[in-house]
Amino acid sequence: MRKKLAAVSAAVALLAGAAGCGGGTDKVNDGPVSLRMTIWSSNEAHLTLFKQIADAYRAEHPNVEAITFDSLPLESYTTTLTTQIAGGKAPDLAWIFENSAPDFVSSGALLPLDETLKKAEGYEYGDLAPAPLKLWQRDGHLYAYPFSNSPFGIFVNKDLVGQAGRESPAKLAADGKWDWTAALDTAAAVNAKTGKAGLVVRDWDYKAWDNLSTIWTGWGAQSWSEDGKTCGFDKPEMVEAMTVLHKAIFTDKALPGPGAGADFFTGEAGMTITQISRAALLKDAKFAWDLLPLPTGPKGSYAVIGQGGVGVLKRSPNAAVAADFLAFLTNPANSAKLAQFFPPPRTSLLNAGTLAKTNPLLTPEQLQRVVVDGIATGVVKPNHTGQAELSQAVRAALDPLWQPGADVPSVLGKVCQTITPLLGK
Template structure:
């Protein structure tokens, strides 16, 4: 079902350019619906507060937030659109950005974004069409590694620092901690042997890429990717430093020594019963690197209240509200990308952590893999990678199979 939905995504979104929603009617109250993929109470509380403030100056406009499961967010969103239940605004995953932006399914934002000159060019690149911003990148969030320092201490391990913080040392510490404590070692959060794009946080250290910069040539069978995937395989099945298929562990519940994720998850540590820290991704054979996950906010043309939705987007993404959202979602505005500014809205994180992981990460990072027709391509990659997640797998052969599966799709 997910594959079928993925194949239809581009055609479906393209069909939406035929007509846009409007705000015509009897002039009565309007309720906007905005889809998100977070039901985190802290996030919902902030969104609701922004909507309530907007209502003070726009009494006829209410906003509801519809949290869709992250695992099938884009599929659910496009299914809603196909079924005539189009939201007015939607968060868009970076993986789906090329489809939404290129299809014309979104209302061009034009001058709806306050102080556009403040936006970091690297943050807006994925969200533009012919030089026009089609969605606002409200979250440009580098990945870092959260570490349970109490668990490491209990295992007699210490966290490598400086030049010693490499993938080899990270896996050595994670494996030793797992063996000593009975917990898990390092978890790539939200991967779970399903969303392979989160592995970019690892294979980026080898300089590996899923496909070429122009999106036309598969990169899975290249030496850098083969080395990275061989490392992952050994870390899982030989060093036992990463959870094997069928094993889950929640770092934020104290079940693993380390996890790779973004600072938006730091709120889950508010009442943590263990000591922790946040550090950048370990250096790989290709040196230091950073990987960024992005989220854009767009207005759907097919929504019933496109004009009103654009007005709310303008308010939601204003300079003042961008500073509030920075508590969870690193903003694309240059003046707000300072350790001092981010520290005001991220009290759980130290200024040095924000500088090392977030600010420096945005300056040098690359966005997770994305491509037009991404749903179909990603499903094909996932299926072709399945044989790798078992002991004794022939990693190069598996990766050749990935390219055989997706090269025709990349060439479309």
């Protein structure tokens, strides 16, 4: 396993070494070109929209014969992408998660995008908000476009909450009582009264631990310090947050335990923490639902943002064409279309009225309090250089926590013992 992780962690570095071997020219090729872009989603609505935009680009650029979107499994997305890179099968464009942004941006693997985007007709580069760009910049250049800036919220199955005899989360929020105590109490009641899962942290599944930042940030906890050098898992705020979470899982049954999955979108859970890109799954929902901001924690209200950047691989023989397509994909008109799933960094589009035009399933109020306000105040999920090895180390060190009777402070202390040498690299 250590050898495999080392290979994955090194893949981006290998690509950087090969970055100068062809590709990355400023000239857009005139000959026949086919582009491939890796993405995490296989959602039909997402893919349909991507393909429509790609077809419009191809209609204006006859030399581009095909643009394909390669959906990779979410749980192994970055591993698969870096394996493709190491194996000489890198895509032309790639969706990059925020947790691996530092590795990709610092590696030299990506083509700088500034010049292409600024020169694109009607692009309005100045419309891009500075804050969302920060993670994707180095030495004054933008190496990936933060295509998706999506705050996490809580989707609520109003029917199950009602069957559990609990006040609606919307009413609690209106009364200033929507906090983690109330949310976990509601989740526990749903499980006790209906037999359904209470609260599901989507895509966590006791593996993707960084999704738990949607909870612990409410306590002011951090996985590591802002400079990335000091472990935060053993700090009092994290110990308190994880103690509350452990009790919610193993004593109160507010969250399903290890190995017990439940899909909110098919009616199997009272609540789920996820992003608005999943709202499309509720198009034909057979239950009443709502969307709320994350509950307040001991440190008050907060928001957590998941970002996805799209970059052009420098070693692609069609890098210039790929960058040109990226400029088309993210221009004002197409950003407005894509905003129904992926909130863009464009200030002109980051208002409830504009977003509501392409998000018919969500109300302007939901979009304002979860998306617009969340982007304005939120922190990005944990990210660090050497993320592949670091993430696996955290996951393995946290495993003893996910059983009844676990000593929370002891486990979290051992997490820090494990990852401190990695943070120092």
